[in-house]
Structures are given as structure tokens and as C-alpha cells.
Amino acid sequence: MVTTSADNNNEATTQTTSNPKYDRQIELKAFDETKAGVKGLVDSGITEIPRIFHRPNDHHYEDSSQVSSTTASVPVIDLQGVVNGDKAKREEIIKRVGEASESWGFFQIINHGIPDRVLEEIKDGVRGFYEQDVEVKKEYYTRDISKPFVYNSNFDLYVSPCVNWRDSFMSSVAPDPPSPQDLPPVCRDILFEYSKQMMKLGIVLLELLSEALGLDPNHLSSIGCAEGLYILGHYYPPCPQPELTMGTTKHSDNDFITLLLQDHIGGLQILNHNKWIDVPPLPGALVINIGDILQLISNDRFKSVEHRVLASKKGPRISVASFFSTRILQTSKIFGPIKELLSENNPPKYRETTLTEYNMFFFNKGLDGTKALDHFKL
Known part of the structure; x- marks a missing residue:
């Protein structure tokens, strides 16, 4: 079931009726119009989070899956053999990448060739953007996703069941x-610099x-x-009541592959066999995950796995996600299961679709706890 904006409006109406002092739409608009994001709330000194951030009691939105107590962990793959051109090691790496993509949908990579300096500088750059003067940041605040640089809090602010404890910026860097x-x-x-490094590494991973x-390596x-790439810089401020909200709601990614750089704080979890598994930060590592469109064109061979980020009293947490997709850019390319x-x-x-159609459906639906991919099943 897909939750629509109409459903959310009905929910808001019900909440307003039961509690005359709470009008969800008015509070969403007031929060949006500050253009200061979640960080603005923290900077104001709040000790209780606004109700718009509270997770709803809805089983499909955040299910009752338990955090795993087993030693199961996301595979870590050393790319040294690929970087060095070692053919024998490359074959082993291909095997491990395939197994991880089929069974986990996630893996971490080390020795990927990107200098530590670049990884540290992009984290510093993201932090620097959010921690500069709020009046400077406001100049970039927009909900027009066609702009080359978009800063806001929660792309799906007005359609999702609850607001996530996160501010984000997005920059489309290719094509x-x-x-x-x-x-x-x-x-x-x-x-x-970071986008050039991500494009180079993304092509290697593809x-x-x-x-x-x-298939042929270039398939x-x-x-x-590899035609489209956009970079997201996320800022998760410390949360005074992390048990009431989420940093990022359960979702799968609307792209081919995602390359994620996370800082030392942690909080990323993936859903594996109905258990939430932590993806612990590894110094210098990147987290790779399969996106919805790659699951679609691989005809379910590779899995686009749902994941989430927990809110925390620690922070700010910084992460940088590189999405391979042309998003809503109008192109004539049709994607369906690969014939071979x-x-x-x-x-x-799955039925064939364009990235524009897929992403417009994803953006209009928002992070409502359902998978956009299910809408395209035959």
C-alpha cells in the first residue's frame, strides 16, 4: 500500500480534530519557512522534539523487526587487486561482489584508491556548509529539485508520515x-574533486x-x-529524544548504485532476513549498496535492500552519499530487465520504465515505509 499526500492530510485532519492545538500542516509549514532545518531547532536549545518528528504507530512505516544479536556483518571487500591490476585477485573480488549483491545488497570496500585526504575534506566541507551562518545557508534553501544545488530538510517534508531528524543538500554533478x-x-x-573521484570509482564498481x-565489463x-551522478551531504544533529524519531526512515535507494561515506558516529542499519544489522563505520571505507533500478534490470538477481539511520544523542553525524542516476532529467532511455x-x-x-518516471513516483511517495520498486512489478 502506498501512502499518498491525501492519506497524510486525512491523518493530519484526524490529529487536528483529536488535539485542537496540533495542526500538522501548519507546523510543517512553520518549520519549513525557518529555512534553518533541524540544526536550527537544536541551535535554539530545544529539549523536546516537535510532534512532526514523532514516528507514527504504523507497522509498514517502521516495522517491529529486531536488531540482530548475532555476529552477522556486512561483507568487507578489499579492492587492492582491482586497483593494482591483479587478474587473479580480480576474479575473486568479482565473485565476492556478486555474492554480496545477491545476499546482502550491501558491502563495504577498502583500498579503493581514493586518498584519505579527499574523504576527510568532503566530510569537513559538508560540516562546514551546515555550520556556517544561517543567513548564508538560507540563500541555498529550496524545494525546487531541478536546481544545481538544493539545500533543505526532508525532501518529502509534506508527504511523509513523519519528519526525519536530518538536513540535506544535493548537487547534481553529471551529466x-x-x-x-x-x-x-x-x-x-x-x-x-570528490565527484570526479566518485565517478571514476563508480565505473570500476559497475x-x-x-x-x-x-556480462561484458562495460555492459x-x-x-x-554511469551517465548521471548526484552527491548528497547529510547532517544529523544530536537529538534530545532519539527514541521518538528517526535520522532516516526505512527505505531503499532510487538509483543504480550508491557509494556512501559515513563518519565515525554510526547509526546506519540494513534489513537482512527481517533483522536490523548495524553497518559499523570503518576508517577509510565506503559503503556500497544496490539501488532499486539495478535490482529491476538484474531481474531480482541483485537486491536493493531497505536501510535506515537511527537518531542519536551523539552528533552531528555527517554522511556523503553518491547516487548513480539521472534522477528526473528527461531522457529517452528505457530500463527493464536485461535481455541476456x-x-x-x-x-x-518488472515492467520497463524511465528514470524520470521512477524518480517522480519515488519523490511524490516520499519515505513512507513502502518500496517504490513494488509499484513496477509485473
Whole structure:
């Protein structure tokens, strides 16, 4: 079931009727109009979080899955053999990437070739953006997702069941790179450098994933999986009541692959066999996950797994996510299950779609606890 904005409005009406002092839509609008985000609330000294951040008691929104007490952990894959051009090690890495993509949908990579300096500078750049003067930040605050740099709190503020304890910025860096003047000076140079590093590494990962599917190394890139890239910088302020809200609600990603850099604080969890598994921060590592569109074109061979971020009294938590997708950019490319992977025993499980159609559905639905991918099943 997909929760629509109408459903949320009905919910808001019910809440307003039962509690005349609480009008959800008015409070959402008031929060949005501050243009100061969640950080603005923390800076004001609040000790109780506003009701718009409270998680609803809805089983499909945040289910009752338990945090795993087992030693199960997301695979960590050393890419040294690929970086060094070691053919024997490359074969082993391809096997491990394939296994992780099929059973976990997530893996961490080390020795990926990106200098530690670049990783530290992008985290510093993201932190620097959010911690600069609020009047400077406000100039970039917008809900127009077609702009080259978009800063706001919760892209789905008006449609999701609850507001996440997180501020974000997004910059689309490919296929049409932003002009330098479009980016904030505090993080401009490192955003350009980091995006070049992410594109280079993303193409390497797409080669490994192609080979893991039994395809030519260039297959995924040749059909457009590396055409688009956008960078998200997330800022999770410390939360006075983390048990009442989420940093990021349960969801799967609306792209081909995501390359995530997280800081030392932690809080990322993935849903594996109905158990929440922590993805612990590893110094210098990147977290890689399969997105919805790669699950669709691999016909469920690779899994786009739901994940979430817990709110915490620790903070701020910084993360930088690189999404491979052209998002809402109008292109004529159609994506469906890859023909070479289909057979009489493995017919297509999804209908064909464009990235524009998929992403518009995803954005309009918001993080409501349901998977956008289910809407495209045959």
C-alpha cells in the first residue's frame, strides 16, 4: 500500500480534530519557512522534539523487526587487486561482489584508491556548509529539485508520515556539472574533486557488477548506469529524544548504485532476513549498496535492500552519499530487465520504465515505509 499526500492530510485532519492545538500542516509549514532545518531547532536549545518528528504507530512505516544479536556483518571487500591490476585477485573480488549483491545488497570496500585526504575534506566541507551562518545557508534553501544545488530538510517534508531528524543538500554533478558559482564557496572545490573521484570509482564498481552478472565489463556503463551522478551531504544533529524519531526512515535507494561515506558516529542499519544489522563505520571505507533500478534490470538477481539511520544523542553525524542516476532529467532511455539475463525459467519480473518516471513516483511517495520498486512489478 502506498501512502499518498491525501492519506497524510486525512491523518493530519484526524490529529487536528483529536488535539485542537496540533495542526500538522501548519507546523510543517512553520518549520519549513525557518529555512534553518533541524540544526536550527537544536541551535535554539530545544529539549523536546516537535510532534512532526514523532514516528507514527504504523507497522509498514517502521516495522517491529529486531536488531540482530548475532555476529552477522556486512561483507568487507578489499579492492587492492582491482586497483593494482591483479587478474587473479580480480576474479575473486568479482565473485565476492556478486555474492554480496545477491545476499546482502550491501558491502563495504577498502583500498579503493581514493586518498584519505579527499574523504576527510568532503566530510569537513559538508560540516562546514551546515555550520556556517544561517543567513548564508538560507540563500541555498529550496524545494525546487531541478536546481544545481538544493539545500533543505526532508525532501518529502509534506508527504511523509513523519519528519526525519536530518538536513540535506544535493548537487547534481553529471551529466551536466554545475557552474562553480552555483555551489557554496565553503565546499565548492572539494565537491568538484570528490565527484570526479566518485565517478571514476563508480565505473570500476559497475564493471565488477557487470562481470558478476556474467556480462561484458562495460555492459552496465554502456546502457547508461554511469551517465548521471548526484552527491548528497547529510547532517544529523544530536537529538534530545532519539527514541521518538528517526535520522532516516526505512527505505531503499532510487538509483543504480550508491557509494556512501559515513563518519565515525554510526547509526546506519540494513534489513537482512527481517533483522536490523548495524553497518559499523570503518576508517577509510565506503559503503556500497544496490539501488532499486539495478535490482529491476538484474531481474531480482541483485537486491536493493531497505536501510535506515537511527537518531542519536551523539552528533552531528555527517554522511556523503553518491547516487548513480539521472534522477528526473528527461531522457529517452528505457530500463527493464536485461535481455541476456532472461530465460523461459527466468521471465521478466518488472515492467520497463524511465528514470524520470521512477524518480517522480519515488519523490511524490516520499519515505513512507513502502518500496517504490513494488509499484513496477509485473
